Amino acid sequence: MRVVCVIEIGKVYEFLMDVLSIALDAPSLLRSVKSVLSL
Numbered sequence: 001m002r003v004v005c006v007i008e009i010g011k012v013y014e015f016l017m018d019v020l021s022i023a024l025d026a027p028s029l030l031r032s033v034k035s036v037l038s039l
Helices: 002-024 026-037
Strands: none
Touching: 002 026
């Protein structure tokens, strides 16, 4: 059971890291969207 728990925690950790990187990348993402809309 303990191994399964560690695997689940690892999945959650990876998911949080993905969300964090997307959140940190949001300003550049918004900038690119604005530049496309302004064309």
